[in-house]
């Protein structure tokens with residue numbers, strides 16, 4: 510049958526590409542050392558919808574914090590235009606070539622949300638820009654913290670970011686009108702590097718437990734490899750307890766107030782990580798409050814975990830969009846490039862302004878503050894010499 514032959518050829522090409530990718534991974538690229546760079550180039554990508562607005566606010570906060578470093582020539586901000594759904598639809602690519610060239614000239618990126626079309630949307634069904642950037646820049650670790658001190662929640666998620674159900678997301682096959690097949694890829698080196706990062710993080714922060722989340726009882730081959738690799742690597746960290754859960758029961762246990770406080774560091778394949786981190790962020794105040802770091806050995810990208818909210822734009826509410834998530838991503842960026850004190854300061858101010866004191870509240874409409882007003886509030890809060898004391902007080906509450 511012709512369809513079968515075509516599908517086989519398609520599958521063959523996918524396998525070849527994955528084998529090439531594994532060969533590159535096995536060479537083991539070195540981690541970039543930001544201390545050796547002058548300047549560290551921070552590329553700012555506004556994205557679509559509310560993206561340019563909230564990202565500009567986050568950039569204003571970062572520029573304020575890094576003012577001296579910019580003057581000293583240690584940091585450079587660069588705006589990258591053109592990663593919009595209109596441009597991507599026009600060139601029918603998730604990342605226009607000229608944008609990718611500019612992106613690769615930067616060391617780290619601060620990125621607003623970008624529209625991800627799905628089948629049936631008015632846009633061509635191109636791949637998500639996030640996912641394409643993660644793969645293109647090999648940003649294999651999606652690191653997502655969720656903290657709700659008052660409820661004893663302190664989780665760090667290590668979501669694998671370049672493989673799993675996402676690796677070949679746009680490359681499934683419609684064999685006939687009735688039969689469609691997608692692919693899931695998990696590789697040994699791809700699993701090793703994310704799992705090792707999770708254990709290293711636990712070790713560095715004196716955390717005695719790392720939990721893997723899979724569905725290895727059903728998805729036996731790929732999730733099976735991830736889990737097997739997890740327990741192999743766990744042996745290298747004798748002081749850390751390793752355990753594993755299935756994604757369904759883990760999703761349930763995150764709402765079990767007695768059980769959930771016991772989880773600390775979680776490591777999981779791509780799609781499970783996508784879903785579980787949205788659920789987790791909800792306890793902290795919603796996806797609008799969570800930041801996300803996409804870490805690779807050469808590049809890193811920090812982004813909001815929510816979407817581009819085209820409805821807000823259509824209804825003229827852009828200026829009321831909450832810049833917390835992308836600003837929190839900015840704090841993670843500061844930590845990552847070697848300014849942990851500044852990152853901590855920004856995180857504390859965001860906690861105070863968004864979770865505790867709430868002198869200004871974002872409602873997404875004219876009943877609440879604008880993004881600009883909120884970031885002014887964050888900057889005023891950071892300027893308070895008693896910032897840390899204030900933050901500590903709230904941690905006890």
Ligand code: IPM
Nearest residue numbers: 625637639640783801813814
């Ligand atoms: C995320 C987002 C993306 C993802 C979308 C926008 C493609 O949900 O960063 O979690 O699925 O990874």
Ligand code: MG
Nearest residue numbers: 783784787814
């Ligand atoms: Mg998601």
